[in-house]
Amino acid sequence: MYHTGFYLNGTSPIHRLDPRVKLAAVIVLSMVILCVKPPIVILVAAVCLCIVFAGSIPLRIIGQAVKPLIIFVGLIFFTHAFFSEGEAIALVNLPYLNISLSRNGMEEGGLVALRFLCLIVAAVILTTTTTPSRMIAAIKYVLGPFKRLHVPVDDIAVMMMLAMRLLPLLLMEKERVETAQKTRGCDLQGKRLAVRLKAFIRLTSTILLGVFRRADELALAMEARCYNRGERTAFVELSMRKTDYGIAAVLIVAGGVLLGLNSFI
Amino acid sequence: MIVFDNVYFQYEPEGIEALCGVSLTVEDGEHVAVVGPNGCGKTTLIRHINALFTPSKGSVTINGYDTQDAGRRNEIRQMIGMVFQNPDHQIVGMTVEEDCAFGPENLRLPTGEIRERVAEALDRVGIAGLAGRNIETLSGGEKRLAAIAGILAMRPRYIALDEPTAFLDPVSARLVLEMIDKLHSDGVGIIHITHNMAEAAGTERIIVMNKGSVYFEGTPQVIFRNVDKLKTIGISLPQITELLIRLRESGLPVRTDIGDMDGAVSEIKGLINK
Numbered sequence: 001m002y003h004t005g006f007y008l009n010g011t012s013p014i015h016r017l018d019p020r021v022k023l024a025a026v027i028v029l030s031m032v033i034l035c036v037k038p039p040i041v042i043l044v045a046a047v048c049l050c051i052v053f054a055g056s057i058p059l060r061i062i063g064q065a066v067k068p069l070i071i072f073v074g075l076i077f078f079t080h081a082f083f084s085e086g087e088a089i090a091l092v093n094l095p096y097l098n099i100s101l102s103r104n105g106m107e108e109g110g111l112v113a114l115r116f117l118c119l120i121v122a123a124v125i126l127t128t129t130t131t132p133s134r135m136i137a138a139i140k141y142v143l144g145p146f147k148r149l150h151v152p153v154d155d156i157a158v159m160m161m162l163a164m165r166l167l168p169l170l171l172m173e174k175e176r177v178e179t180a181q182k183t184r185g186c187d188l189q190g191k192r193l194a195v196r197l198k199a200f201i202r203l204t205s206t207i208l209l210g211v212f213r214r215a216d217e218l219a220l221a222m223e224a225r226c227y228n229r230g231e232r233t234a235f236v237e238l239s240m241r242k243t244d245y246g247i248a249a250v251l252i253v254a255g256g257v258l259l260g261l262n263s264f265i
Numbered sequence: 266m267i268v269f270d271n272v273y274f275q276y277e278p279e280g281i282e283a284l285c286g287v288s289l290t291v292e293d294g295e296h297v298a299v300v301g302p303n304g305c306g307k308t309t310l311i312r313h314i315n316a317l318f319t320p321s322k323g324s325v326t327i328n329g330y331d332t333q334d335a336g337r338r339n340e341i342r343q344m345i346g347m348v349f350q351n352p353d354h355q356i357v358g359m360t361v362e363e364d365c366a367f368g369p370e371n372l373r374l375p376t377g378e379i380r381e382r383v384a385e386a387l388d389r390v391g392i393a394g395l396a397g398r399n400i401e402t403l404s405g406g407e408k409r410l411a412a413i414a415g416i417l418a419m420r421p422r423y424i425a426l427d428e429p430t431a432f433l434d435p436v437s438a439r440l441v442l443e444m445i446d447k448l449h450s451d452g453v454g455i456i457h458i459t460h461n462m463a464e465a466a467g468t469e470r471i472i473v474m475n476k477g478s479v480y481f482e483g484t485p486q487v488i489f490r491n492v493d494k495l496k497t498i499g500i501s502l503p504q505i506t507e508l509l510i511r512l513r514e515s516g517l518p519v520r521t522d523i524g525d526m527d528g529a530v531s532e533i534k535g536l537i538n539k
Contacts, residue, residue, distance in 0.1 A: 132359050165359055168401055217354040224315050224347040225419065226339050226371040235366030235383065237376045 008128045014055035015129045018244040019138035022130060025251050026122045032255065033115050036262045038107075041114055043258065048121045055129045065124045066117065073113045080109030132164045137236040154232050162218070170211060177206045267291040267314055267345075267423065267456075272323035274309055283309040284320070285477040293422065296455045298465035301474035302499050307458045308350070310474065311425040314456060315347040328422075343372065346416030350427040352408040361403070361411045362387065362396040368419040379418075386418040390444055406437025413444060423454035430464065442467070462495075463503035466524025473500070486522040505529045 014022075033044060052062060066073075086104025127135070140157040147153050186199050240248075267290065274284040284306050291297050299307050312318045313325045316332040327344055330337040349355040358364025362383050369379040387393045390410045395403065403411060409429060416424055429445065430438035442464060449455050457468060465471045465485065472482040475498045481491065488495070489506050502510075503524045509532070510521045519536060523529050 133363050161359065161363075162357060165357055165400070169353060214354060217349065217351075218357065220312070220317050221347075221349050221355040222357060222367075224317055224342055224349075225368040225415065226342045227367075228339070228371065231373065232370045233373050233375060233379065235363060235370060235376065235379050 007131050008057065008061065010056055010129065012055045012129065013243075014051060014125065016243075017129075017247060018238060018240050019130045019134045020141055020238060020240075021244050021248045021251070022126050023135070023138045023142060024248070026126050028251075028255060029122050030119055032258070033118050036258065037265050038111050039265055040258050040262045041111060041118070045114055045118050045121075047254075048118055048125070051125055052121065055125055057125065057128050061128060062121060062124055066120055069116075069120060073116055076116060077106075077109035077113045080112060081105040084108050133161070133236045134238065136160050136164075137234060137238050140234070141238060152229065155229055158227075158232070166214075166218075169214070170207075173210050173214075174203075174207055177203060177210070181206075266293060266328060267454075268324075268326045269310075269313070270324045270326070272313065272320045272325060274306075274313065274318060274321050282321075282477055284313070287323075287477070287479055289472060289479055289482070291423070291454060291456060294449075294452050294454050295470065296449045296468045297457065298468040298471045299456065299458045299474060300460065300462065300465050300471060300500060301480070305474040305498075306477040307474055308427055309477075311347065311427060311456055311458060314423070314425050315345050316341045317347070339372075343419050344421055345423045345425060346419055346421035348409075348412050348416055348424060348426040348429060350431055352405075352412040355412050356400050356408065356415070358415075359400060360396070361392065361398050361400065361414070364400060364411060365415045365418045368415060372419065382418045382420070383414075386414040389417055389448075390414045404437065405433050406440055409433065409437070409441050410444065413441075417448075421453065423456060424448065425456040425458075427458045428460065429457065430459070430461065461503075462500065462524060463505070466503050466506075473498075485524050489522040489524050492521070 029044065033041065036044070052059070081101055082099045082105060084102055084105030086102035088100035088102050130138070136157050139160065140153055143151065143153045143156065181199070181203060186202065187195055189196070269287050269289045272284050272287040273282055275282050287306075287310065299310060301307050309318060313320065313332065314327070316325075316327075316338045319325070319333050325332045327341045330341055332338070332341060356364045357367050365383045365386055366379050369382050374382070383396075384393065387396055390413050392407060392410050392414060395407060395411070400408065400411065413424070413426075413429075426445065429441050433441065445455055445457065446467070455468070457464070459465055466489075468485065470482060471485055471488045473480040473488065473495070480498060481488075481494065489502065492502060492506075492510065495502065501507075505526055506521060506524050509519050509523055509529060512519050513521050517536065519532055523532055
């Protein structure tokens, strides 16, 4: 069974927090984390970890989110570690290439990797503690001012909702077609590249055909329910509570303090 | 009232005609079944009712509004809800209540009224307890009821259902049929496409389609009296009617124009009492 998004049902203070506050915090964090000095990065990472615990997010979920990107994070670390200038602590002799592992490079690599991990964790906190519909409502709110510039904010929100709805269906369709093709002798894991390529093309073309057919039918169903491009009202209405304002204020103050500290270090 | 006046429709300009010369009317609050073999134009017909398709020739009017009039389409679509054959092709929301709210949101109703309509629609189809559930965790029958609730939230005067019991197990199918009957008794007009003549037997009128036109129509009794005509186009009778025909052929003087269990029971009881 495929579920939409990563949302984990819960009643923690992080779950209850207005999604606009969470979204704004993640946007600000993404910008700040890239320009602050190492001690502040470590402090932010510690805060992120505290929020993970406060939101009762299992570390397994964080691990699942980090896993597909671990090679990328590792690559960042080793590139810095081996190719940065500084005092060499080990030499690696490769044919045609002499590279050195430097302390400075390791520190730099570790810091960039930590910054990257902080971004992933922040995104996981946001998606696991916010229902997709509240998230869309928040994005719609954030994009609200762009309506004046004729940005189709309502249409973007509907597109996001459809994408979230259709993604699990697409995965199910893929599984169904894959099983159907396997039962008829299609070798999807064949050793020969040509065979695998042929099977892959057959699989994707069948899935794409199904997706286009489904998209056509869905468009008709939406039209049948009076969907027209343009403004719509919303079932999910966001309202800021006193706590939300309080937490937003705390976040602003904390951000200011961190930036202040950053300039003194 | 829904009026089809000599309607022709082609999917492609030079293609075959999916509807050829269809003329029919459906009164307010009527429960009509549309039956016919595959490819006879049933789905094309109901998509005209909702103004999803417009005729190549002829006209379709809904309570006096012509479906060709683009300015009236939203009113028409609000008046006639359409339940698609596969709920997965219709449901757009991530949870039951969000999907149910999709129509009212499109009608630009205030949030308070949307919430009221959603609660009312879910309650009407008996799935109020599933309001916050993720669509992907529902059974086939529950998804179908969620799709119907999504339509009811728009408070339509008619509902067109395209094979509402397709892919359902007998228990879920019965639940959906009971729901349709309940809606009809609440005054909602029903246009019900089906392959199952036993389902059609429970309606007020059956329209039999073949090769894009209305082959013949009438009350279930009239339809079941024309067994040969039905068999010519490959429509099988309800099992209970087949049984009554066999009984009559074996010499028992029973009526054979009955398609429902209750009617058959009272007919056989009457015979025994005689």
